Amino acid sequence: MRIHVVDHPLVAHKLTTLRDKRTDSPTFRRLADELVTLLAYEATRDVRTEQVDIDTPVTRTTGVKLSHPRPLVVPILRAGLGMLDGMVRLLPTAEVGFLGMIRNEETLEASTYATRMPEDLSGRQVYVLDPMLATGGTLVAAIQELIKRGADDVTAVVLLAAPEGVEVMERELAGTPVTVVTASVDERLNEQGYIVPGLGDAGDRMYGTAE
Numbered sequence: 001m002r003i004h005v006v007d008h009p010l011v012a013h014k015l016t017t018l019r020d021k022r023t024d025s026p027t028f029r030r031l032a033d034e035l036v037t038l039l040a041y042e043a044t045r046d047v048r049t050e051q052v053d054i055d056t057p058v059t060r061t062t063g064v065k066l067s068h069p070r071p072l073v074v075p076i077l078r079a080g081l082g083m084l085d086g087m088v089r090l091l092p093t094a095e096v097g098f099l100g101m102i103r104n105e106e107t108l109e110a111s112t113y114a115t116r117m118p119e120d121l122s123g124r125q126v127y128v129l130d131p132m133l134a135t136g137g138t139l140v141a142a143i144q145e146l147i148k149r150g151a152d153d154v155t156a157v158v159l160l161a162a163p164e165g166v167e168v169m170e171r172e173l174a175g176t177p178v179t180v181v182t183a184s185v186d187e188r189l190n191e192q193g194y195i196v197p198g199l200g201d202a203g204d205r206m207y208g209t210a211e
């Protein structure tokens with residue numbers, strides 16, 4: 001597994017406002033969307049392309065287009081849904097699959113409540129979207145499912161990661177073709193499994209469900 005922390009002043013700036021507890025849900029959604037677009041630029045650096053010949057108004061030339069089979073983008077519901085638009089804006093021809101997963105607040109174990117993806121992902125590049133990589137339970141289970149279905153290149157785009165979760169992914173996904181692209185690897189996890197300093201509960205902040 002490879003990890004890539006995107007080091008860019010615009011990313012750091014948007015992330016700081018996202019972390020701020022005074023940021024309201026509409027602003028949180030907008031910033032998450034903008035941040036994904038910046039991370040997606042890095043995450044798609046190795047997206048597969050094929051050569052095409054085209055005619056410009058001046059002459060015939062050679063360029064590239066995204067190759068087939070098309071990349072698959074998989075947001076992990078609920079919070080990952082807030083990252084989908086930003087990603088498909090850069091990859092408009094991508095196919096979209098869905099994984100609904102929830103982490104038990106006490107045991108911190110992830111479970112899957114919805115799956116809508118192609119059965120066969122052989123030869124597909126897959127981009128998984130989830131804002132938070134905390135204990136790693138959710139992403140490890142999601143990526144294992146993608147690899148079981150034949151995905152041969154998986155990139156997870158996350159806004160924030162905890163070092164503990166990165167370690168779990170490195171251990172559980174050793175030897176698999178997985179890359180994690182994130183805006184930050186934070187300090188640690190707290191006793192409740194929240195990322196510190198983090199940004200709180202991403203789903204609640206995105207959808208206004210915090211009290």
Ligand SMILES: O=P(O)(O)OC[C@H]1O[C@H](OP(=O)(O)OP(=O)(O)O)[C@H](O)[C@@H]1O
Pocket residue numbers: 076077078079080101102103104108110130131132133134135136137138139165193201202203204
């Ligand atoms: O790395 P982990 O310890 O598994 O935690 C990360 C997961 O927790 C959050 O989801 P949550 O269960 O709150 O669901 P939600 O997106 O519906 O709010 C977050 O969006 C990740 O999916």
Ligand SMILES: O=c1cc[nH]c(=O)[nH]1
Pocket residue numbers: 132134193194195196198199200201202203
């Ligand atoms: O800090 C955290 C950890 C898991 N899920 C979140 O939404 N936030």
Ligand SMILES: [Mg+2]
Pocket residue numbers: 079201202203204
């Ligand atoms: Mg949540």
